[in-house]
Amino acid sequence: MGKTKIYDTALKPERALLVSVITPDISEQNAKDYLQELEFLVQTAGGEVHGVFTQKLTNPEHATFVGSGKLEEIRQYADAEEIDMIVFDDELSPSQLRNIERELKRKILDRSNLILDIFAKHAQTAQAKTQVELAQLQYLLPRLTRMWTHLERQRGGIGMRGPGESQIETDRRIILNKISLLKERLKVIDKQNETQRKNRGELIRVALVGYTNVGKSTILNMISKSDVLMENKLFATLDTTVRKVVIDNLPFLLSDTVGFIRKLPHHLVESFKSTLDEVREADVLIHVVDISHPNFEDHIAAVNETLKDIDALDKPVITVFNKIDAYKAPVEVDENGEEIKVTLEDFRNSWMAKNSDPAIFLSATEKTNVEEFKQKLYEIISKMHTARYPYNNLLY
Numbered sequence: 001m002g003k004t005k006i007y008d009t010a011l012k013p014e015r016a017l018l019v020s021v022i023t024p025d026i027s028e029q030n031a032k033d034y035l036q037e038l039e040f041l042v043q044t045a046g047g048e049v050h051g052v053f054t055q056k057l058t059n060p061e062h063a064t065f066v067g068s069g070k071l072e073e074i075r076q077y078a079d080a081e082e083i084d085m086i087v088f089d090d091e092l093s094p095s096q097l098r099n100i101e102r103e104l105k106r107k108i109l110d111r112s113n114l115i116l117d118i119f120a121k122h123a124q125t126a127q128a129k130t131q132v133e134l135a136q137l138q139y140l141l142p143r144l145t146r147m148w149t150h151l152e153r154q155r156g157g158i159g160m161r162g163p164g165e166s167q168i169e170t171d172r173r174i175i176l177n178k179i180s181l182l183k184e185r186l187k188v189i190d191k192q193n194e195t196q197r198k199n200r201g202e203l204i205r206v207a208l209v210g211y212t213n214v215g216k217s218t219i220l221n222m223i224s225k226s227d228v229l230m231e232n233k234l235f236a237t238l239d240t241t242v243r244k245v246v247i248d249n250l251p252f253l254l255s256d257t258v259g260f261i262r263k264l265p266h267h268l269v270e271s272f273k274s275t276l277d278e279v280r281e282a283d284v285l286i287h288v289v290d291i292s293h294p295n296f297e298d299h300i301a302a303v304n305e306t307l308k309d310i311d312a313l314d315k316p317v318i319t320v321f322n323k324i325d326a327y328k329a330p331v332e333v334d335e336n337g338e339e340i341k342v343t344l345e346d347f348r349n350s351w352m353a354k355n356s357d358p359a360i361f362l363s364a365t366e367k368t369n370v371e372e373f374k375q376k377l378y379e380i381i382s383k384m385h386t387a388r389y390p391y392n393n394l395l396y
Contacts, residue, residue, distance in 0.1 A: 013046055013047050013048040014046070014047045014048070014084040014085055015047070015048055015050045015081065015082065015083050015084045015085075016042050016047045016048060016049050016050065016083065016084065016085050016086070016087055017049070017050065017051045017052070017053065017074065017077070017078060017083050017085075017086045017087070018035055018038050018039060018042070018049055018051070018052045018053070018087050018089065019052075019053045019054075019065070019066060019074065019086060019087070019088045019089065020034065020035055020038070020052070020053070020054045020055075020088070020089040020090075021054070021055055021056075021057050021060045021065060021066060021089075021090070022054055022055070022056045022057070023056075023057060023058065023059060023060075024058065029294075029295070030295070030298070031054065033294070033295045033298070034089055034262070034263070035052055035054075035089060037261070037262070038087060038089045038111065038114075039052075040213075041111070041114050041115065041118065042087060042114065044118050045114060045117050045118050045121070047084075047085065050081055050083060051077060051081065051083070053066075053070065053073070053074050053077075055067060055070045060090065060096075062096075063095065063096065063099050064096060064099050064100055064103065065088060065090070065092060065096050065100065071100070071103055071104070074086065074104065075103060075104050078104060078106055083106065084106070084107060085106060085107040085108070085109055086100075086104060086106055086107070086108050086109070087109045087110070087111070087114055088100075088108070088109070088110045088111065089111055089263075090110060090111055090263070091110050091111060091112045092108070092110040094142050094143045097110070097143065111263060112139060113139065115261075115264070116132065116135055116136050116139060119131075119132045119135070120132045120133075120136065126189060127186070127189045127193070130182055130185050130186055130189065131186065133182055134179060134182040134183065134186065137175050137178055137179050137182070138179065140175065141172065141175050141176070141179075144171055144172055144175075190277070193277065194277075202388070202389075203244070203251055203252050203253050204252040204253070204283050204284070204381045204384050204385055204388070205252065205253045205255070205278075205281065205282045205283050205284075206245075206252055206253065206254045206255070206282060206283065206284045206285075206286060206377070206381070207254075207255045207257060207278050207279045207282035207284075207285055207286070208220060208254065208255065208256045208257060208285075208286045208288060209257060209260070209279055209285050209286070209287055209288070209303060209307065210259060210260070210287055210288035210289060210290075210299075210303055211259055211260055211261065211289070211290065211296075211299035211300075211302060211303055212258075212259025212260060212261050213259060213290070214259070214288045214289060214290040214293075214299070214322060214323075215288055215290065215322040215323060215364050215365075216256050216257075216259065216288045217241075217256055218322075218364040218365065219286070219288060219320065219322065219364050220241065220243065220254060220256045222364050222367070222370060223245055223247075223254060223374065223377075224243035224244075224245045224254055241255065241256045242254070242255045242278070243255075247374055247377065247378045247381075248378055250378060250381060250382055250385065252381050255278040255279075255282070257276060257278055257279055258276075260302055260303050260306045261302070262298070262299075262302045264306075276306075276310050276312075279307070279310065279312050280310050280311065280312050282312075282315065283315070283316070283381075283384055284315065284316050284317075284318065284377075284380055284381065284384070285307075285312070285315050285316070285317045285318070286317075286318050286320055286377075287300070287303060287317050287318070287319045287320065288320045288322050289319060289320065289321050289322065290322055290323050291321040291322065291323055291324060291327050291344075291347075291361070292323040292324075292325075292326035292327050292328065294330065300319075316357075316380060317357045318357070318358050318359070318360065318373075318376060318377065318380065319355070319357055319358070319359040319360070320359075320360050320362060320373065321359065321360070321361045321362070322362060322363065322364055323363060323364075323365075324344060324361050324362060324363050324368060324369075325363040325365070325366045325368065326363075327344050329341040329342055329343050329344070330342050344361065348361055358376050358380075360372055360373045360376055
């Protein structure tokens with residue numbers, strides 16, 4: 001009888017392979033960036049990446065995502081390197097998942113499953129735990145058949161078909177009932193949160209938004225002098241944190257929210273829309289951007305797309321380009337074919353010329369340009385306060 005392998009990622013990280021299909025609409029740089037992000041996700045979940053496989057295809061293979069030859073190449077490498085899990089950088093269909101597992105005989109995760117695992121690991125409050133459980137069940141529902149593939153290996157498989165299908169239907173009903181229960185629970189939590197927001201009074205509300213791991217919590221701590229968790233991990237913040245902040249005797253509420261990411265599973269976005277109520281109901285948004293990241297402009301677009309989805313794009317926005325201390329000037333080619341470096345000052349001038357919203361370039365860790373940021377924030381909130389409370393302004 002073979003020994004069962006038991007993993008404790010706190011003691012021994014699971015060894016992972018990454019697999020990606022590069023279609024014609026994905027540039028080489030974007031493909032590289034997606035894989036770097038996937039590796040970061042694996043590390044955040046507690047794993048170690050020991051190899052990357054990519055394949056250029058017009059579309060992913062219907063049955064196995066990658067071609068049969070590439071799948072065999074992956075299997076041989078996984079056997080030789082004792083790989084524990086293989087992570088695909090897209091959501092796999094239930095049939096793809098089943099076929100790949102049958103061929104590779106290893107734990108198979110897709111991007112959605114991996115993100116769900118990280119969310120489950122980081123959920124602290126009742127709301128976040130309920131949202132994660134709801135998203136997990138919605139992910140699991142179409143994949144129930146895969147959970148019962150052990151019936152295929154039993155003798156007399158034809159006679160087992162009925163009980164197997166009955167069990168799947170029973171499980172489906174249980175999950176659907178659980179999903180309904182969780183949705184009702186979220187409605188109750190949402191009402192409680194709505195009451196809490198009303199009880200905070202009529203202070204101006206400011207929300208920090210941005211791609212995951214851009215430094216939003218660092219900025220919250222810097223402005224509010226609080227001690228919110230800061231980690232160099234994706235989705236370190238799941239629950240909304242709200243702090244009362246005072247700048248030059250002017251009070252307002254500042255909230256930190258879950259970071260956004262590209263290719264975020266749709267059911268996860270749906271489950272976490274209530275968490276983004278702080279963003280939807282905010283008076284001002286602070287869009288934090290990690291300017292040291294080579295694809296920060298793609299990150300801006302991903303955040304704006306999510307803001308559009310929750311009808312929050314029409315609010316006053318201060319764009320904060322964080323981590324200027326780590327900025328590395330990219331090289332571009334001019335019309336004469338000569339290479340030129342785009343300095344931070346070049347980018348600042350170009351951005352200001354194309355965008356009317358205020359922008360601040362700072363380093364939260366080095367405290368560079370922090371006072372300029374606070375002053376700009378004060379100006380915007382002060383105008384709103386004057387308009388909202390014309391008779392109370394003598395107090396501030």
